[in-house]
Each structure stands twice: as structure tokens, then as C-alpha cells.
Amino acid sequence: MNLKYARSGWKLIIASLLTLSTLVGCSAPVAKGVFIEGDVTGGEAETLNWILAADASSFGYVGYTLESLATYDNQFNIQMRCLARDIEVSSDGLVYTVTLRNDLKWSDDSQVTADDYVYTLKNLMFSDWLNYNYRDDWKEEVNGQKVFVTPSVINNTTFTITRQTVDPEFIYTLYDLIPYPKYISSKYEGNVAAFTQAKEFNELSYTGNLGPYKFKEWLRNDKFVVERNPDFFLGKESGAPFFSEYVIKMFGTSAVMQGALEAGDITYCGIEPPNVPKFKKLDRINVYTVPTRGYNLISYNQRANGWEGLRKKEVRQAVSMAIDKDTIVQKMYLGFAEPAFSFIPSSSPWYSEENVVKFGVAPLTGKQKAMEQLKAAGYDYTNNGDRTVLMDKNGKPVKLILVTTPGSDIVESMSLLIKQELSDIGIEVEVKMVQWPTLLRQYMMNKAPGSDEEPRYNNGPQAVSEEPWDLALMGHNTDPLAPSGSSVFFASDGGLNSFGFFNNEIDALFKKVKSRAALDRDDRKTIYIELARVMSEEQPVDFIVFTRANRGFQKNVKGIEPGINMGYNYYLWRFE
Amino acid sequence: MRNYIIKRLFYSVIIAWGILTVTFVLLRIGPTSPVDRYILNIAAKGQNVESVKQAIEARYGLDKPLIEQYFTYLGNLLQGNWGWSFSTSMPVLELIGSHWIYSFQLILLATIFAIVLGISIGMLSAVKQNTKFDYAASIFSFIGISIPGFWLGLMLILVFAVQLGIFKTYYDTNYPIWSLENLKQLILPVMALGIGELAGYVRYTRSAMLDNLRKEFVTTARAKGLSERTVIGKHVFRNAILPLVTIIMFDLGSIVFGGAYLTEIVFGIPGLGQVSFNAIFANDYAVVVAITLIGTFLVLLLNLGTDVVYTYLDPRIRYD
Numbered sequence: 070m071n072l073k074y075a076r077s078g079w080k081l082i083i084a085s086l087l088t089l090s091t092l093v094g095c096s097a098p099v100a101k102g103v104f105i106e107g108d109v110t111g112g113e114a115e116t117l118n119w120i121l122a123a124d125a126s127s128f129g130y131v132g133y134t135l136e137s138l139a140t141y142d143n144q145f146n147i148q149m150r151c152l153a154r155d156i157e158v159s160s161d162g163l164v165y166t167v168t169l170r171n172d173l174k175w176s177d178d179s180q181v182t183a184d185d186y187v188y189t190l191k192n193l194m195f196s197d198w199l200n201y202n203y204r205d206d207w208k209e210e211v212n213g214q215k216v217f218v219t220p221s222v223i224n225n226t227t228f229t230i231t232r233q234t235v236d237p238e239f240i241y242t243l244y245d246l247i248p249y250p251k252y253i254s255s256k257y258e259g260n261v262a263a264f265t266q267a268k269e270f271n272e273l274s275y276t277g278n279l280g281p282y283k284f285k286e287w288l289r290n291d292k293f294v295v296e297r298n299p300d301f302f303l304g305k306e307s308g309a310p311f312f313s314e315y316v317i318k319m320f321g322t323s324a325v326m327q328g329a330l331e332a333g334d335i336t337y338c339g340i341e342p343p344n345v346p347k348f349k350k351l352d353r354i355n356v357y358t359v360p361t362r363g364y365n366l367i368s369y370n371q372r373a374n375g376w377e378g379l380r381k382k383e384v385r386q387a388v389s390m391a392i393d394k395d396t397i398v399q400k401m402y403l404g405f406a407e408p409a410f411s412f413i414p415s416s417s418p419w420y421s422e423e424n425v426v427k428f429g430v431a432p433l434t435g436k437q438k439a440m441e442q443l444k445a446a447g448y449d450y451t452n453n454g455d456r457t458v459l460m461d462k463n464g465k466p467v468k469l470i471l472v473t474t475p476g477s478d479i480v481e482s483m484s485l486l487i488k489q490e491l492s493d494i495g496i497e498v499e500v501k502m503v504q505w506p507t508l509l510r511q512y513m514m515n516k517a518p519g520s521d522e523e524p525r526y527n528n529g530p531q532a533v534s535e536e537p538w539d540l541a542l543m544g545h546n547t548d549p550l551a552p553s554g555s556s557v558f559f560a561s562d563g564g565l566n567s568f569g570f571f572n573n574e575i576d577a578l579f580k581k582v583k584s585r586a587a588l589d590r591d592d593r594k595t596i597y598i599e600l601a602r603v604m605s606e607e608q609p610v611d612f613i614v615f616t617r618a619n620r621g622f623q624k625n626v627k628g629i630e631p632g633i634n635m636g637y638n639y640y641l642w643r644f645e
Numbered sequence: 646m647r648n649y650i651i652k653r654l655f656y657s658v659i660i661a662w663g664i665l666t667v668t669f670v671l672l673r674i675g676p677t678s679p680v681d682r683y684i685l686n687i688a689a690k691g692q693n694v695e696s697v698k699q700a701i702e703a704r705y706g707l708d709k710p711l712i713e714q715y716f717t718y719l720g721n722l723l724q725g726n727w728g729w730s731f732s733t734s735m736p737v738l739e740l741i742g743s744h745w746i747y748s749f750q751l752i753l754l755a756t757i758f759a760i761v762l763g764i765s766i767g768m769l770s771a772v773k774q775n776t777k778f779d780y781a782a783s784i785f786s787f788i789g790i791s792i793p794g795f796w797l798g799l800m801l802i803l804v805f806a807v808q809l810g811i812f813k814t815y816y817d818t819n820y821p822i823w824s825l826e827n828l829k830q831l832i833l834p835v836m837a838l839g840i841g842e843l844a845g846y847v848r849y850t851r852s853a854m855l856d857n858l859r860k861e862f863v864t865t866a867r868a869k870g871l872s873e874r875t876v877i878g879k880h881v882f883r884n885a886i887l888p889l890v891t892i893i894m895f896d897l898g899s900i901v902f903g904g905a906y907l908t909e910i911v912f913g914i915p916g917l918g919q920v921s922f923n924a925i926f927a928n929d930y931a932v933v934v935a936i937t938l939i940g941t942f943l944v945l946l947l948n949l950g951t952d953v954v955y956t957y958l959d960p961r962i963r964y965d
Contacts, residue, residue, distance in 0.1 A: 110910075110919070110923060113923070115731070115732055115733070115734060115927075116733075116734035117734065118734060121704070121734075123680065123683035123687055123697065123701065124683055200700035200701075200703065200704060202687065202697045202700065202701065203687075205693055205696075261704055265704070265729070265734075266729065266736075271734055271735070288743065288744075288818055288915055289733045289735070289740065289743075289744070289915065289920065290744075290915045290919045290920060290923060291818050291913070291915035292818065318815065318913070319913065319915075320815065320913050321909070321910030321911060321912075321913055321919070322799075322910065322911060324799060325799070325802055325814060325815060325911060325912075325913065328802055328803060328806065328807045328814050329814035329815055331807055332806055332807045332810060332813075332814045334806075334813055334814045334815065505681065506676065506677040506678075506681045509681055510676045510677075523695075525694075525695055526694060564693055564694050564695070565694065
């Protein structure tokens with residue numbers, strides 16, 4: 070063997086090894102650093118025992134340690150988590166077959182099985198003793214009765230859910246499913262107090278390899294801390310997650326929270342519209358503007374204690390025309406919003422502009438057009454000094470009450486803008502700022518006058534609220550994947566249809582979109598297009614804007630994909 | 646004296662029970678429900694709001710008659726069970742146990758800061774009446790009294806944390822309570838909470854000192870040839886401190902009952918102020934009643950403490 074060649078051969082091997090190790094280092098980031106997310110105190114979770122939770126934050130906290138069956142990316146493509154393959158739906162739309170990964174483990178190293186999921190559904194979520202808050206998600210209406218769907222174990226990793234009626238959007242509920250360990254839960258079965266206070270559930274000590282992080286500490290009103298889970302089932306090859314700890318730090322005010330981001334004391338937080346330009350100028354901060362699920366609307370009270378004009382479509386349209394949405398987008402949200410015309414946002418796969426009637430933007434906006442439409446609807450104007458005043462059917466000036474909640478600068482400014490814009494078309498508006506519980510009890514809840522019935526948010530067409538009102542400025546959320554959930558507001562029997570909008574065409578469309586007729590995606594889209602058209606024309610409410618959020622990150626955070634579901638791959642985020 | 650203290654403690658228990666009962670009833674007869682803040686969330690998910698409300702209220706025993714809830718609560722309290730906080734999912738006692746120290750250290754340090762500096766500046770101001778120091782102290786105290794603690798806290802954070810980077814923008818619970826880092830991060834909150842009190846004490850002390858400086862016993866003491874230090878420290882200050890004790894104890898009571906809350910909010914200190922505020926908004930009755938009860942006892946004890954301190958400061962006072 071030639072020594073010269075042998076030496077150079079060794080050099081080559083060493084060089085190759087060095088190169089390889091560098092490459093490996095590049096492709097598999099090392100877990101380091103603490104990611105600190107800022108949040109304001111109102112966003113604090115209520116419990117880690119998620120089945121008892123009513124708030125979204127609790128599910129969010131648990132989600133760091135426990136993956137659901139699947140989630141979605143920013144384009145709403147399915148990203149499988151605990152699923153081995155996507156859920157199979159039978160051709161008749163009634164049987165859902167769920168196949169789990171076989172490497173999911175609880176903390177005692179036992180396998181997470183289909184039995185755990187079916188147990189969670191049957192014995193916990195469907196039980197009367199525990200009263201799961203969202204159990205209606207798992208019910209269907211059969212012969213006028215609400216009954217639960219039927220889960221069944223097929224084998225260790227497979228279970229089915231059988232329905233008696235078709236609901237094409239049921240699959241989204243199924244994707245969100247997370248399990249409780251049967252071996253722990255069964256100890257507490259039937260005893261709600263013991264279940265509520267069970268340490269295993271309140272400290273998430275059972276989560277095994279099911280999430281990228283493991284629970285570490287939760288100091289209420291201060292911080293929620295999870296630490297890297299080295300056994301995370303999705304991190305086997307990539308080494309994810311890449312933060313040693315993930316902290317949610319609560320702040321009393323958003324001003325201090327944003328100050329903390331600016332000072333580099335936290336890694337990420339939301340930024341309010343007025344502060345966005347300042348943060349965009351900072352070298353070490355990246356600001357991402359993304360769509361949200363939130364929108365603002367003005368409810369038109371069509372019940373007997375609201376102005377009778379609002380019961381007419383033409384009047385509602387006229388009022389919506391007087392309120393300029395582009396002004397609200399630019400002046401109130403500084404461009405971080407887009408006009409809304411129904412409850413389906415442009416980020417939704419079911420969104421289409423086809424046939425949507427766009428009140429509040431050009432050409433269907435303007436005081437003159439609104440006034441002409443009001444005149445056409447049978448209302449007269451009179452001159453009172455230098456003001457033009459709209460008269461009601463009894464010859465009295467129209468005075469409306471706009472009710473909203475205090476605490477948000479944008480909402481307060483918007484109320485004043487609406488007051489001004491309606492004043493320009495001869496309608497006087499009194500703005501009432503009331504606290505949220507008061508708004509609910511005195512303005513939203515209703516019952517038939519003189520009846521003994523319990524006040525509810527929709528007690529039928531005869532019901533009225535305790536206090537009279539005409540317009541209510543509120544914020545709502547929608548589900549871009551399954552917007553039909555908004556039937557709770559807009560269907561005649563909707564549990565939160567507090568403003569008394571009753572329309573057979575809308576009811577039929579909501580029913581249709583949750584039926585066999587919508588099983589095919591194209592057919593479903595056609596139904597949603599029609600629903601958006603009718604809603605935009607009927608104007609049961611004035612859909613004002615869909616808001617956009619601004620997320621500020623320290624620039625050394627990599628792996629972020631900005632979008633409506635930008636957290637979908639958070640376990641791959643890392644510091645560089 | 647012992648009998649007096651025992652009697653006052655007995656009265657304190659009666660008063661605390663009365664306040665507990667009133668708080669308990671007022672909270673529950675109100676129209677609000679713990680479910681209120683989740684209604685849109687529940688509704689947006691297509692749930693029946695009424696049935697969810699009933700389910701949650703039943704889970705925590707809120708559907709039972711008020712009188713039954715009251716006696717169950719009292720029974721549990723007597724056995725040391727302060728109830729379950731449903732807005733934080735933990736026993737109330739554990740919740741208070743993990744947060745009181747943050748309020749306590751803030752209130753204690755802010756009070757010491759205000760008393761020591763406030764009384765010292767006030768004394769000097771009186772002794773050096775109508776000098777530049779006196780004018781400066783007066784201007785400072787007027788500003789201190791006028792500035793809202795909430796605004797001052799935000800400004801301190803903006804200048805010393807965001808702009809200068811000397812302090813962290815928020816209170817970090819990772820530092821041990823007994824550490825220098827913890828003491829350092831309390832500097833801004835203590836200033837924000839204490840400056841208003843400090844400014845008040847400057848004015849009270851100056852005024853009380855000036856009142857006493859004009860009295861005849863001071864002239865007598867000076868005529869006896871006592872040093873100015875002894876005259877001021879032993880004779881004038883001792884007489885001036887009596888009304889100050891009442892004011893300090895009253896201020897301490899106010900801080901305990903909410904004064905520290907805004908400072909906790911601004912600096913992100915997870916003290917009892919924040920806990921009680923959030924509990925009120927969550928309609929978490931057990932927590933609100935418990936913190937009210939503890940606050941009541943503290944104020945009653947402070948009052949008792951004031952009376953006892955009086956007897957030491959002024960031997961003429963007797964409670965027999």
C-alpha cells in the first residue's frame with residue numbers, strides 16, 4: 070500500500086466526516102432557547118382538564134402537550150398528527166373510519182389505542198355526569214330527537230364513528246378529537262368532583278409522547294411553561310421541537326407586552342394596528358399580517374322593541390349603504406381589515422364573490438343612495454333647521470339606540486363614526502356603552518312579554534329584550550372551514566339569533582349545507598355561494614369588516630409560515 | 646391590654662363573618678353567571694348556550710338554593726376547605742398560597758420606601774422651612790400626589806426598561822424571592838406604588854413637625870440646653886408621629902384592598918390583586934369571597950395594631 074495515498078485517503082475520510090457532520094448540523098437544528106409568547110391576562114386559560122373547558126385558551130394550552138388527530142395548514146390542507154392516514158368516509162357519508170398511528174404512548178409507556186378514543190367519547194364526552202360543554206358537536210337530529218353518534222372500536226389502532234344522518238362538516242369535529250387515558254379516567258368515572266380535581270389531568274402528567282412539549286409549570290395570571298418533549302412522535306427524525314421551553318407570559322396591558330417585544334424580553338406577541346409601522350422599522354422584529362376568524366357586525370333588531378323599519382330588507386340595506394366600510398378599514402383599522410359581506414371570510418375555501426351584494430362599498434355606498442332607498446321604502450324626510458330628519462311612520466323623527474361594550478378604542482371610535490354617518494342620512498343615534506353581562510342580560514336575552522318563560526337568546530318571534538335597542542355593534546368569530554356553524558346566529562331557530570331575523574330561504578340553505586346534498590365539495594361550495602348571496606342581500610346584520618392580525622416575532626425565529634393557521638407547524642420553529 | 650386585644654379579635658371574627666355573608670349573597674344574587682364570558686365561544690361552536698350554562702352551574706353546585714350553597718360554604722370553611730376555584734382549576738387556598746408572596750413583598754417594600762423616605766424628607770423639610778430644599782420637597786410631593794401610579798408605572802417601564810434597558814419590562818417569577826435579581830426587578834414597581842404614598846407622608850410629616858416645633862415644650866427643651874438633634878428627634882418627632890401612624894395604617898389598608906392591583910397589572914406581578922380582579926370578572930365566587938375575607942382580617946388586624954402602637958408611642962393612652 071502506498072503510504073502517500075494512504076495518508077491522503079485518511080485526510081479525505083476526515084474531511085468527508087467533517088463535512089458530513091457540518092451538513093448534519095445544518096439539516097437538524099439543535100434544540101435551544103426559550104420561546105416566550107406574550108398574551109394579555111384576558112386570554113388566560115381556565116383549566117388543563119380540557120373536557121371541562123368552555124374557553125378557547127384552555128384547549129390551546131393543552132394543545133402544546135397533546136396533538137389532535139389532524140390540523141390544517143394556512144391553505145386549509147389537512148396535516149395529519151395522530152392519524153396514520155386521513156379519515157375514510159363511506160360513500161353514503163355515514164361511517165367515518167379513523168386509523169391511528171401505532172407509536173403513540175401515554176406517560177406510563179402504554180400504547181394510546183382506539184379504545185382510549187372511544188372511551189373518551191362514550192364514557193366522558195357523551196356522559197351525563199360530566200356534562201361536556203361541546204357535546205352537541207357529537208349529536209345529530211334523528212326523527213326530531215337529538216342523539217349521539219356511535220363510536221366503535223375495530224382494532225387497536227382503528228375505530229369508527231357511525232352517523233344516522235349525513236353532515237359533511239362533521240369530519241372537522243372529528244379531526245380535533247383528543248383522548249383521555251382510559252387507565253386513569255376510569256378511576257374517576259361518575260365522580261365529577263374527583264374528576265375535576267384529578268392531579269393527573271390538571272397537571273397533564275399523562276401526555277406521554279403525544280405533544281411536542283411536556284407540562285412544566287403554570288402560575289396563574291403569570292406564565293404557562295412547557296418543556297421540550299424529546300420523545301415527541303413527530304420529532305423522531307427531525308429532532309423537533311427546537312425550543313428547550315415554550316412559555317406563555319401573561320401581561321396586564323398590551324402596551325407593556327409590546328414594550329417587552331421591543332426590548333427583546335419576549336419572543337412573540339400580537340401588535341395593535343397603530344404600532345405596526347413602528348415595529349416594522351425595528352431591525353430585530355418581523356411583523357406578519359395575517360387574516361383572522363374575527364369580524365365586526367351591526368345587528369339590526371328586528372324584534373318588536375326595535376325600530377319597525379329594520380324589519381324591512383330595503384331599510385336595512387339603506388342603513389348598511391350609509392356606513393362606509395372602506396372608511397372603517399382605513400381610519401379605524403389602519404388598513405388591517407377587509408370589508409365583510411357575509412360570515413364567510415375570503416380565506417375560507419367556500420368563499421366566492423359570485424353574486425355577493427356589496428353594501429357599504431362602492432358603488433353601493435353613499436348618503437344620497439341610502440336616503441333615496443329610505444324614501445323608496447316609504448319614509449319621508451323633513452327639514453329641521455339646517456338638518457334633514459328621517460321621519461317614522463307616525464311622523465316622528467327616527468331615533469335609534471346603538472348598544473355596544475366599552476374597552477376597545479376601535480369599537481368606541483366605530484360607534485361614533487356610525488352615529489355620524491347615520492346622522493348624515495337624518496337618523497339620530499344614541500350610543501349606549503354597557504358592560505358585557507349587561508349587554509347579554511338586558512339587550513340580547515329575550516322572552517315573550519308577560520310570559521313566564523326563562524329569558525333566552527332566541528325565544529321565538531314574539532320575544533323581546535328587557536331594554537329596547539335598534540343596533541348592536543359586536544365582534545363575532547366564524548369558522549372558515551365550516552361556516553355553517555354561524556347558523557346559531559342567522560337561522561330562525563339559532564340559539565343566538567337575539568336580533569330576531571327569520572328567513573325561510575336562509576334556514577333551508579343552512580339545512581342543505583349540512584345534508585347529503587353537500588357531500589360533494591363542489592355542491593357544497595355552490596350552496597355556500599348561494600348562502601353568501603342571500604345573506605348579503607337580506608342584510609340581517611351589517612357585516613362590517615373581517616379583521617387582520619399583526620404578529621410580531623424576534624427576527625431570529627425561523628420556520629414561520631405566515632397565514633391564518635400560522636401556528637400549525639410551531640413545533641418546527643427554531644432560533645437561529 | 647390583653648383583655649382588650651382578645652375582645653377586639655372576637656369582634657373582628659364577627660365583622661369578618663358579616664362581610665363574608667354580605668359578599669357571598671351579593672355575588673350570587675347578581676344577574677351574572679360564570680358562563681357569560683364564554684357565550685360567544687360556546688355559540689360559535691354551535692352549542693346550546695342554555696344547556697351549557699346549566700351544565701357548568703350544576704358542575705360547581707351553583708344550581709342549588711342560595712341558602713344551601715351558603716351553609717355548605719361555611720361548613721367547608723370551618724373544616725379548612727376554602728373551595729375550588731373554577732376559573733383557575735385549583736383549590737382556593739393553594740391559589741392564594743402561590744400568589745400572596747408577590748403582593749406581600751411589593752406592599753411591604755413600597756410601604757418601607759414611602760415611610761422611610763417620606764418621613765425623612767418631611768422632617769428635613771420642616772426643619773429647613775422656607776429653604777430651597779423645602780421648596781423642592783414641596784414641589785416633588787405635589788407632583789407625587791398628583792401622578793397616577795398606573796401612568797407612572799408605564800412611564801418608568803418605557804424609560805428604564807424599553808429605552809435604557811436597565812430593567813426587564815415585566816416582573817419575572819423565575820428569580821427566587823430571596824435574590825438580588827428579585828430585589829432589582831422590584832425597584833420600578835415599588836417606586837410606582839410608593840411614590841404617591843411617599844409624597845403624602847412628606848406633606849403630613851412636614852405639617853405635623855411644624856405644628857410641634859411651634860409648641861412651648863420645644864422652647865423649654867431648647868432653653869434646657871438640649872441639643873437640636875435631641876429636641877427634633879426625641880421631642881418634636883415623637884409627638885408628630887402619632888397622627889402619622891393612623892394615616893400609614895389607613896394607607897396600608899387601602900393598598901391591601903386594591904391599591905397594589907394597578908401596579909401588579911402594569912408590571913405583570915401575579916399577586917392577589919390580579920387574582921381577585923380576574924376572579925371578579927370570571928364570577929369565581931369562592932376566590933372573591935376568600936380574598937375579601939383575608940383582606941377584611943388584615944385591615945382589622947392593622948387597626949388593632951395601630952391601637953396597640955399608640956400605647957407605646959403615647960404612654961398616656963390606656964385601653965383598660
